[in-house]
Amino acid sequence: MAGPGFIQDKLDIKFLILYIAARVVEPVPFDTVLDLTLCDDAIDYFDFSECLRDLVETGHLTLSEDGLYAITDKGLRNSKICESSLAYSVRLRCDKNLETWNRKLRRQSQVKASVQRRPNGTHTVQLSLADDMGPLLEMDLMVPQEDMAKAICRRFQASPEQLYGSILSLLLRDENAT
Numbered sequence: 281m282a283g284p285g286f287i288q289d290k291l292d293i294k295f296l297i298l299y300i301a302a303r304v305v306e307p308v309p310f311d312t313v314l315d316l317t318l319c320d321d322a323i324d325y326f327d328f329s330e331c332l333r334d335l336v337e338t339g340h341l342t343l344s345e346d347g348l349y350a351i352t353d354k355g356l357r358n359s360k361i362c363e364s365s366l367a368y369s370v371r372l373r374c375d376k377n378l379e380t381w382n383r384k385l386r387r388q389s390q391v392k393a394s395v396q397r398r399p400n401g402t403h404t405v406q407l408s409l410a411d412d413m414g415p416l417l418e419m420d421l422m423v424p425q426e427d428m429a430k431a432i433c434r435r436f437q438a439s440p441e442q443l444y445g446s447i448l449s450l451l452l453r454d455e456n457a458t
Contacts, residue, residue: 287323296370296374297331298335298359298362299359299371299374301349301350302355304382307342307348307350308381309348313349315377316374316378339354340355389410391408391440392407393434393437403422404421405420405422405429405432407419407420407440417443
């Protein structure tokens with residue numbers, strides 16, 4: 281174990297990983313599980329890695345071909361049973377970190393932008409914005425240069441609501457006002 285903290289042994293680390301995996305909104309990569317787990321000073325990388333591997337081997341977590349970890353039904357059952365053995369302060373820190381990560385993950389799944397090169401040398405920028413109910417905006421734009429396409433993607437990802445609002449304003453504007 282690394283240093284002073286509330287996590288006392290590898291079993292506590294496994295409980296913590298299960299606690300996190302049960303609350304994250306979608307499968308996540310190793311680095312995300314690591315970041316979320318390192319909320320207690322007593323956890324070190326090597327113990328964490330070993331515990332994560334053990335949880336996959338015992339069927340509490342799955343590891344996809346894409347390198348994403350997700351909790352199984354077995355993991356969910358055991359997480360519910362064991363979560364009360366985690367220190368309250370550790371759970372509070374986890375919940376705060378999870379709120380931030382889940383917001384980020386939701387945002388990534390709701391705002392998408394990609395660039396595809398066309399055979400004629402131009403580029404198609406695909407933009408989409410969704411909410412919990414489904415798609416709000418799906419748009420394909422043709423642009424002549426790759427750097428322009430990438431700039432459009434960056435700007436859209438930074439503020440998709442602004443583009444959505446501008447399009448609605450333009451489309452709903454009174455025709456007699458212009």
